[in-house]
Amino acid sequence: MDKIDLKKELPAFRATRGRFDVVDVPEAQYLMVDGHGDPNTSPDFAAAVGALYPVAYTLKFASRRDLGRDYVVPPMEGLWWAQDMDAFTSARDKSRWDWTLMIMAPDWLDRGAFAAATExxxxxxxPARLDEVRLESLREGRCVQTLHVGSFDGEAEVLARLHHEFVPANGLRMTGTHHEIYLSDPRRTAPERLRTILRQPVRPAGDPGDAV
Structure with missing residues (x-):
């Protein structure tokens, strides 16, 4: 049985260090859990991780057993926002952050499979936050993304350039939510070697709609 690795097959999982690329991200479904506060100290953050991974792996094993379709569980991802987006750049006040942790689920898995895996x-x-895990689609469309190599706190300079230089210089404006894709496992990787895709949905500056 071939094992599909979505991280290798989907272009949205590719980014280049030191370069901002404009990409079109297709709609995808995710296991999701919401929360608030500093990811380094919030018990809710650890509990969210502890609920997402068992469901993700149970879905994978059920897909292989029942459907004959095996796959590599994709990396953890996160949506991050705050009332003042400077909380991500100059201030980095993590106590003010809201977040949604996510793991992509292949499109051949439906809500019935998700319900069975949850049970x-x-x-x-x-796990404590199991009842808060949901299966939901995310459509981001046009985005700007780059690869950051280094500690999570080292993202601030990159995000400041993305938000205040690249986006306006290219006739764009931010919309949607800051998105991170964690290509490295922080439990096994030194901070200076962490690889994280930083993504920001955008629209043309004159396009109607809600802006961030």
Missing amino acids: AVRAKSG
């Missing part, structure tokens, strides 16, 4: 996890381990 299987509940019967086995019942």
